[in-house]
Amino acid sequence: MRELPGQLSSNLFGDARRVTLEQRLFNIIALVNAVTNLGGAFALAGLGGGRLLIALQLSTGALFFLFYCLSRSGVGQRRLYWPFVLLILAFLSANTLGNAGSQGGAHYYLVPALVIAVILSDGRRRTLSAVALFGAATLALLLLEARSPELFTAYADTRERFYDVTGNFIFVQVFTAALVAVLSGGLNRERGRSDALLLNVLPEPVARELKVYERVEPREYESATVLFTDFVGFTRIAEGFTPQQLVSELDFCFRRFDEIARRHDLEKIKTIGDAYMAVGGVPEPTGTHARDCVRAALEIARFVAGTRAKRTEAGLPYWDVRVGVHTGELVAGVIGREKFSYDVWGDTVNTASRMESSGAPGRVNVSRATYELVKGEFECVYRGLVEAKGKGEVEMFFVGGERPPGSAPAEREVGRGEYGGRGDEYDRHTGEPRHNALGVEVAGAARASA
Structure with a gap:
């Protein structure tokens, strides 16, 4: 009525x-x-x-x-x-x-x-x-x-x-x-x-500033967390789609990514082809941005895995996803006057992108900086020093899931040196165990390390 x-x-x-x-x-x-x-x-x-x-x-x-x-x-x-x-x-x-x-x-x-x-x-x-x-x-x-x-x-x-x-x-x-x-x-x-x-197009505080002052001052953040995703096998699988089907599938995935980002208080920055970028702790600083990004990353990985399983069961090919997360300093602001956009810049953004490209399908790959902020809440696997394009060797961790309340980080999750872990109990590329229950090296892990 x-x-x-x-x-x-x-x-x-x-x-x-x-x-x-x-x-x-x-x-x-x-x-x-x-x-x-x-x-x-x-x-x-x-x-x-x-x-x-x-x-x-x-x-x-x-x-x-x-x-x-x-x-x-x-x-x-x-x-x-x-x-x-x-x-x-x-x-x-x-x-x-x-x-x-x-x-x-x-x-x-x-x-x-x-x-x-x-x-x-x-x-x-x-x-x-x-x-x-x-x-x-x-x-x-x-x-x-x-x-x-x-x-x-x-x-x-x-x-x-x-x-x-x-x-x-x-x-x-x-x-x-x-x-x-x-x-x-x-x-x-x-x-x-x-x-x-x-x-x-813009976060609410930024939009308000733009309406009042007709410009947005760039802002520095001492600590924020950047999340990148990229579909694995996208180009090959996309060749089998019509343009309409491809856009529909991307829209389906990115709409869900948007919902996940919003639920975890992340700010979506942009999509570039089949890549997705979001940031936590911007434009309003928070003390939980690393945790929020990792939780969102895990949910994104689960969503894509679930969708892929359904498509595969129906006999249809589907892509997987890599997710990378890094925490550090960055600058945020609005660029341009026509078709303007809110964006972030800094080495933190580049490193987060390398976390994604150096990761593995279906896994969430994080840097040492992010790991130090979330290790008390998430189970992580130390990958050791992994070569990252343009960055040299960088310490990386796979995030397995949320830690049970009250549990402490296990030795296998930290690594060498001062942390006392061997660092080689899990495959550094996939995060899977290198040995079975009898101590025999798993064939897949052996091939991956070859």
Whole structure:
């Protein structure tokens, strides 16, 4: 029931999501005038009113309804503007002549009519032309009344004038209030739509700063965590998809990634092809950004693994995913003025990307910096020093899952040196155990280490 008024409004005046505010206002004014004028004509006929006044109401009502039908059938409001404005002005001028001129109440309608004409105008020239036209018409009516008052129909008595002027004045107030309500509602909808689009591009604090100051100051973060994902086997598998199927699959995955990132308070930065990037602790610093990123990374890996299992069961090929996470300093800000974007920069971003590319399918690969922040909450496998492109040898860890409450890091999870672990109990590339329960080296691990 609550949706009924909105649905009725959309059916009568156009869907606010697809029709401009000006077009909807045009439809509203045209239909309201059509109904009131046609209704007034029949009312006057029933009360024995003058034929000339009945003809005026009937003809203008029919014309207003014609404008409404043309607009709803797709004729643009720009093409109908001047005929529509001239009809309103002609009707109000004739009404003023038939209602005692300035002594009556018909001339009150000239004010909201001019407001409507200005709102519907598109460009300064039309606006100035409309103002000049209404000003000239008002001046002409006043001069005509001063020089030829006999052309104006006078009231029979004071009582008739009181009722007519009072009724017109109240109706103009109600009409103006309704007009303002329609405009403010439309503007609020447009503002809400604009804000929603902006928030799809920028984080809320950044969007607020941009709206207030028209620029965003770059901000340094001493500690933030960056997450990268990349699909494994994407190029090969994508060759078997049509373009529509490929976009649909990517949209399916990235929508879910967006949900996961939002649930773990991460800020999505961008997608690049089949890669996805998000960051924790930005733009609002938090003390849990490393934990949040790792939890999101594990959930992303589980989601892709589950989807892959379903597709494989159905006999369809599907990609896997690598996830890399690193924590460190970075700078965040907005670049560009057209199609701008919120982005992060720094060696932390590059290292996070290397964590992803140096990882393994289905695994979450983290750096030493991230490991130190999450080792009390997640089970990790030390991979040792792994060669990373452009970074040399970097310490890396595979994250296995969340640690049971109260448990301490096991020796196998840390590594060599001061931590006392052997560092070679698990395959450094896959994170799988290198030996079975009998101590025999697993064949897959042996091949991987060869």
